[in-house]
Amino acid sequence: MDIDLFVQYGPMLLRGLLNTVLCWIVGAAGGIALGFVIAVAMYYGPRPLRYVLRGYIEVIRGTPFLIQLFILYYGGPNIGLRLDPVPAGILGLIIYGSPYYAEIFRAGLQAVPRGMIEAGRAMAMSEGKILRRITLPILMVSSVPPLTNFSIILTKETAILSIVTVPELLYQVQTMSAETFAYMEAMFALALFYWGFVEVISWAGRKLEHKTNAFLSKELSA
Amino acid sequence: MTSENASSVEITALGKYYNNFHALKNINLSIPAGKVTCLIGPSGSGKSTLLRCINFLEEYQEGAVEIDGQVIGLEAVGGRKMSARRLREMRRSIGMVFQQFNLWPHMTAQQNVAEALVQVQGLSKAEAARKAVAALEKVGLGDKTESFPNRLSGGQQQRVAIARAVAMEPKLMLFDEPTSALDPELVGEVLTVIKDLASEGMTMVIVTHEMGFAAHVADQVAFLEAGELVSCAPPAEIFRNPSDARIKAFLETYHARNQF
Ligand SMILES: Nc1ncnc2c1ncn2[C@@H]1O[C@H](COP(=O)(O)OP(=O)(O)OP(=O)(O)O)[C@@H](O)[C@H]1O
Ligand SMILES: [Mg+2]
Secondary structure, three states, X not given: OOHHHHHHHHHHHHHHHHHHHHHHHHHHHHHHHHHHHHHHHHHHOOHHHHHHHHHHXXXXXXOOHHHHHHHHXXXXXXXXXXXXXXXXXXXXXHHHXXXXXXXXXXXXXXXXXXXXXXXXXXXXXXXXXXHHHHHHHHHHHHHHHHHHHHHHHHHHHHHHHHHHOOOOHHHHHHHHHHHHOOHHHHHHHHHHHHHHHHHHHHHHHXXXXXXXXXXXXXXXXX | OOEOOEOXXXXXXXXXXXXXXXXXXXXXXXXXXXXXXXXXXXXXXXXXXXXXXXXXXXXXXXXEEEEOOEEXXXXXXXXXXXXXXXXXXXXXXXXXXXXXXXXXXXXXXXXXXXXXXXXXXXXXHHHHHHHXXXXXXXXXXXXXXXXXXXXXXXXHHHHHHHHHHHOOOOOEEEEEOOOOOXXXXXXXXHHHHHHHHHOOOOEEEEXXXXXXXXXXXXXXXXXXXXXXXXXXXXXXXXXHOOOOHHHHHHHHHHHHHOOO
């Protein structure tokens, strides 16, 4: 293995890692936000809206990210949506992740014990205050583990952004191996970076989980 | 009769359906202000349903529940549903304690009690916290104010739930089997708290399977079976000299179960 290669290509690989992290952070955060809005709209919204959102979830979940991204980037200009690679990649990740996040929140909403909401009603709290002060906090806590889990899965989906020429990690690594024919070194670097990245996220997820579980009974987090 | 700090409840021709299932049939019951009414009866007879109609957690289809002469949940007897705001206004003077406590798990004991004081009564956080601590001290939990519910025993959780309801200074308290989720050795501490509250002159409606407690604390005992109110009478009459064969049968099973 040629260590000099890493010195030479180090800055480029680091830029790739940075892009991967950036796309992931914005993509996951956006996916969580969109998923949350979808879940709340499905739970409290009128029936026609629920059907539309259910359709969205089924279509996005039922198709590969690769194809969604392809359509978004190469098909987008046909409907006037002309995006640079990085914004396209981020938007793609948001769209791709949103139905999974929405399902996490939907299941979490359904799992909020009815009695806790009834206690709020019996205490004369308004539905809005019950949602804000009781339902959502309980939902957030029970959702941390599955949110972390799917966000980890999403890190690896970022590799697909290379097909629309986002200079993320895989793209940079491919460039490096094409220029140097050092396939082993390239793959080794790639695996190492992803592994480190995922470890950091799961560590953060565990921290968050630990913090939120301090007050949560076992039944709820199960 | 209406007094300063206790409500009266008048239930007339109340009918409740769950889809096609007739859960409450033509219930007529007067709950006088400042008195303790216990609801007893076999499982599935409609005790919880009746209790939950009183604060309109359950909607009813026939008749009415009136609190201090005002129909709850509906604009008028047989009328449209009342606005959410007016329903909340009425609920402010009704406290409820649930079988499963239903404490909010993300709040400490003190926060559980203070929550509605801030959100509903509009007290300042400091004022609400002070009131919450006082309410918790009253139920013997002055040392648990900072504990989260999952760090408390069942009996302690139920006492927090009682403090949460009582801190709102309700004129009517509803209890749905407050001790039946508790281990036997914890039942006493909760019943003692309820008995103390009863002596303060608040109107109370208590669904219970603790016949000894009902006999001791109730001013009147209502017996339900299969959605019907069979009888409502002073405890001495219900327990010593039941007029109805169904009550006799119920009490016999109860005594048989409690002898070993
Ligand atoms: N949400 C509901 N949907 C349909 N049926 C219901 C519902 N809640 C209660 N019932 C039915 O109504 C009847 C009365 O129920 P309720 O809970 O009031 O009984 P209960 O007297 O409180 O019984 P227990 O002593 O077991 O608590 C039962 O037959 C029950 O199956
Ligand atoms: Mg019941």
